[in-house]
Amino acid sequence: MSNPANLKYTASHEWVRSEADGTISIGITQHAQELLGDMVFVETPAVGRKLKAKEECAVVESVKAAADVYAPVSGEVTAVNGELNNAPEAINTDPYAAWMFRMKPDNAADLSALMDAAAYQAVVDSEAH
Amino acid sequence: MGAKMVDFGGWDMPVNYGSQIDEHHQVRNDCGMFDVSHMRVVDIKGKGVRDFLRYLLANNVDKLTVPGKALYSCMLLENGGVIDDLIVYFMEEQWFRIVVNAGTADKDIAWMRQQAAEHAKAHPECYASGEDGAESESCSESEALAPEEAVKRIPNAYLFGDMSQEEAAALIFEKQDEESAEKPLLEIADHPELSIIAIQGPKAKEKLWAAMPGSQQLTEKLAPFSAVVVGTMFIARTGYTGEDGFEVMLPSIAAPYFWNSLADKGVEPCGLGARDTLRLEAGMNLYGQDMDESVNPLESGLAWTVDLKSARDFIGKAALLANPPARKLVGLVLQDRGVLRGHQKVHTAHGEGEITSGSFSPTLNQSIALARVPKEVQTGDQVEVSIRDKMLAAKVVKYPFARDGKGLI
Numbered sequence: 001m002s003n004p005a006n007l008k009y010t011a012s013h014e015w016v017r018s019e020a021d022g023t024i025s026i027g028i029t030q031h032a033q034e035l036l037g038d039m040v041f042v043e044t045p046a047v048g049r050k051l052k053a054k055e056e057c058a059v060v061e062s063v064k065a066a067a068d069v070y071a072p073v074s075g076e077v078t079a080v081n082g083e084l085n086n087a088p089e090a091i092n093t094d095p096y097a098a099w100m101f102r103m104k105p106d107n108a109a110d111l112s113a114l115m116d117a118a119a120y121q122a123v124v125d126s127e128a129h
Numbered sequence: 130m131g132a133k134m135v136d137f138g139g140w141d142m143p144v145n146y147g148s149q150i151d152e153h154h155q156v157r158n159d160c161g162m163f164d165v166s167h168m169r170v171v172d173i174k175g176k177g178v179r180d181f182l183r184y185l186l187a188n189n190v191d192k193l194t195v196p197g198k199a200l201y202s203c204m205l206l207e208n209g210g211v212i213d214d215l216i217v218y219f220m221e222e223q224w225f226r227i228v229v230n231a232g233t234a235d236k237d238i239a240w241m242r243q244q245a246a247e248h249a250k251a252h253p254e255c256y257a258s259g260e261d262g263a264e265s266e267s268c269s270e271s272e273a274l275a276p277e278e279a280v281k282r283i284p285n286a287y288l289f290g291d292m293s294q295e296e297a298a299a300l301i302f303e304k305q306d307e308e309s310a311e312k313p314l315l316e317i318a319d320h321p322e323l324s325i326i327a328i329q330g331p332k333a334k335e336k337l338w339a340a341m342p343g344s345q346q347l348t349e350k351l352a353p354f355s356a357v358v359v360g361t362m363f364i365a366r367t368g369y370t371g372e373d374g375f376e377v378m379l380p381s382i383a384a385p386y387f388w389n390s391l392a393d394k395g396v397e398p399c400g401l402g403a404r405d406t407l408r409l410e411a412g413m414n415l416y417g418q419d420m421d422e423s424v425n426p427l428e429s430g431l432a433w434t435v436d437l438k439s440a441r442d443f444i445g446k447a448a449l450l451a452n453p454p455a456r457k458l459v460g461l462v463l464q465d466r467g468v469l470r471g472h473q474k475v476h477t478a479h480g481e482g483e484i485t486s487g488s489f490s491p492t493l494n495q496s497i498a499l500a501r502v503p504k505e506v507q508t509g510d511q512v513e514v515s516i517r518d519k520m521l522a523a524k525v526v527k528y529p530f531a532r533d534g535k536g537l538i
Contacts, residue, residue, distance in 0.1 A: 037133070037402065038150045040489040040496075041468050059517070061468040063149050063489050064402050085466070092148075 002121075003029065004096055008072070008111060009120035012054075015096060016072045016114055023078050024111070025099035028060060028069060031124045033095045036062040039088040044080035044101050051075060051103065053110065058100055060091065073110040075103040132400060140167040140231060145400040152403035153491040156370050157534050160330035161399035162391050165369075169234035170323045170378055171227045171241070175315040177256035178225050181248050182217065184443050185241065187426060189436035193219035199354045199367060201434055204237065205445030209425035209452065213237050214416050214434075216367060218356050226363075228376075230416050234319065241317050244444065249314045256314040324384035328396060329374035329407075331534055337375055340390040348375070369404060371411025371532035406488050409497065412460065412529030418471055419458065419485040419499055425449060428501060430458030458485070459506060460528030461498040462538055463514070465521035469498035474515040475523075479505040484514065492531040493538055499528070 003009065008016040013032035017025040033039065041061040051057050051071035058069035079102040084090060090098040105111060115123070132143035143164065145152060155161045173182070182190040188202035198219050204212045213233040218226040229237045249256055328337050338345040347359050348366070353373075356365035363378040379387060392398065405415070412430075414420055420429035427435065427449060437449065461484070463469050469487030482502030490497040498514075502525075506512070510525040530538050 037145055038148050041466060043467070061489075063406060063491070064144065066468065066470065 003031075003117040005117045007096065008114035008116065009123075010070065010072050010114060011120075011123055012070045014069060014072050016111065017099070018111065019102070022108070023102045023104050024072070024075075025102050026069070026072060027095060027099045028067075028091060029120070029124075030095050032067070033091050036060065036065055036067055037092075038063045039091045042084040042088045042091070042100065044082075044084070045077045047077050047080060049077045051077065060088070060100075069100060071103065072114060073103070073105045074107070075105040078102045078104050132398070135401075137167065137231070137401065142167065143398070143400040144402045146398045149400065149402040149406070150491045152397065152399040153406050155397045156330045156372055156399060156403065156407055157492055157531070158331070159397075160328065160332040160336045160374075160395075161397045161403070162388070163327040163329065163399050163401070163404050164324070164384075164388070165327050165376070165404075166324040166381065166384065167231035168325055169229050169231060169237075170320040170325070171229060171234075171238060171317065172220075172224065172320065173227065173241070173245075173315055173317050174224045175256070176223055177249070177252075178223055178315055180252065180255035181245055181315060182225055183441050184248055185244055186215075186217065187435045187443060187445060187449075188217075189439055189441065189443075190217060190219065190225070191439070191441075192436075193217070193225075195355070196220060197351075197356045197358075199356060199365060201354075203420075203426045203431060203434060204240070205425070205443075205449075206422060207444060207448060209427075209445040209448035210422035211416070211420045211424065211426055211429065211431075212240055212422060214414065214420070214431075216365075218365070220358075228325070228378075232417060238317060238319055245315045245317060322381055323378045324381040325376055325378050326384060326388060326391070327368055327370075327374065327376045327404075328391060329368045329370040329399075330372045333372070333374035336391065336394050336396045337377075340394045340396070341387070369411075369413055370407035371413070371529060372407070372534070405486075406491060409486055409488055409499070410490050410492055410529065410531035412499075412532075414458075414499070415486055424456075424501070425452075425454065428454040428456045428458065430499070455504055456482070456501050457504045457506070458499055458501055459508070460526040460530060460538075461487075461500050461512065461514070461523045462493070462526050462530075463496035463498070463521060463523045465519075465523075467496060467516050467519075467521050469496045469514060469516075469523070473498075475500045475502055476513045476515070476520070477502050477506045477510065479503040482506070482512075490530055490536075493536045497528075497530050497538075498523075 013029045015029050039062050043059040045057040053074045055071045056068045057071050081099050132146045134141045135144050186202040187205050200217050203214050215229045351366045365376045367376045368374045473484045475482035480503045482500050484498045484500045487498030508527050512523050513520040514523050
């Protein structure tokens with residue numbers, strides 16, 4: 001599965017989608033879900049929480065490991081995907097549809113500092129050495 | 130096969146081939162196979178091997194009377210700490226086979242050789258043949274002999290000409306010192322050239338029989354925890370999943386063919402990830418997580434494997450008797466949402482404890498753990514587990530959590 005070209009990415013394996021209302025949706029990438037394996041638990045941040053860029057704000061746990069999810073930019077949490085509570089495996093089956101939380105960025109320009117699909121793929125390739 | 134590999138003590142091991150949870154269910158409901166060739170086979174041969182193992186291991190090899198029968202045991206330090214856990218098979222009166230963990234194998238073998246040399250020195254009577262070739266009497270029931278007593282027990286076979294027993298003893302002990310470096314009385318040989326393939330699950334039998342012509346006749350009467358030698362193969366009805374099945378040892382050169390024959394009969398390859406959740410559900414300890422050299426078997430849920438009743442002495446016995454355990458291993462089931470993991474702190478009414486192994490149980494569809502807690506904690510107690518910045522509710526349960534295809538909680 002290739003990384004969709006319409007998304008932005010972080011080096012810590014989150015994907016970021018800009019929504020029409022000015023918020024952003026955040027999830028974890030295909031590469032990240034593949035490394036972690038079967039998801040069994042997702043913990044999302046509280047709505048209204050103010051986050052700094054790169055702050056730990058959510059957790060995904062697979063059978064074998066727990067991994068932190070980081071805020072891609074600074075901003076405020078506006079929504080969380082409650083469906084993942086009962087179906088964390090959605091992250092395995094369709095990682096780019098399974099958004100975890102939404103944020104309103106403090107500064108929309110911060111998004112331009114995130115990676116595009118090609119740059120992110122280079123990060124993945126370098127990790128696979 | 131598309132396996133996800135990790136480095137495990139120098140071995141490239143498959144964690145999962147596809148979904149770890151699917152592999153888990155496959156074993157509980159049907160049949161799966163695991164390549165566990167990293168585990169080490171050690172054969173100990175020679176006269177006196179039973180006496181030696183009676184002293185080396187915390188469980189009592191005298192329970193093994195039928196060739197092929199297996200026994201689970203810990204091997205302990207003098208202070209009772211667990212060097213390793215292992216399975217010992219009785220092959221013949223002068224041949225026992227031991228299977229040890231990969232990460233500890235070299236340490237284990239060095240320990241066995243050191244102890245064998247010391248045991249031979251302290252108990253030469255265990256290793257000597259009588260002149261008529263009769264077995265020497267068992268020696269390890271007796272207390273350690275005073276030197277003057279030991280001299281009296283030197284068998285005639287060691288006596289030369291008109292030498293006195295004292296002179297013979299001096300010679301023998303000196304000679305053994307010299308020889309022990311080169312030619313020990315017991316042969317302790319490991320077999321890294323052997324592979325081990327575990328076939329596990331309710332359909333393991335029929336799948337093995339389908340894949341290996343002639344194996345039905347050889348294994349259909351094989352009792353649990355017993356093994357049979359078939360040419361260059363060694364088929365044991367053992368496992369680490371809580372399901373029926375086999376662990377098959379065979380020369381590595383033949384292992385790919387055997388593996389592919391099983392795959393052709395529909396046996397799904399499973400990785401170490403599923404093996405770990407299966408063994409945790411089955412309430413089986415993992416060395417290095419649930420116990421190691423810093424804890425003894427009595428505080429690791431393994432009292433059932435330690436024989437303290439018989440008169441025999443064994444390494445670690447005195448320490449176990451002198452120090453009644455203050456902690457014990459219990460099962461936990463998480464009641465809140467989350468996943469229990471090793472090293473998380475457990476808060477009980479009787480003090481703090483720690484999770485030794487934790488994961489998600491695919492059979493129970495909730496998180497489970499083994500935890501070492503103060504001995505006053507009882508089944509049914511409510512406890513709290515620190516997970517990141519939260520305290521989550523968990524209940525103390527009797528384990529195993531699942532076996533033979535069913536959840537037990």
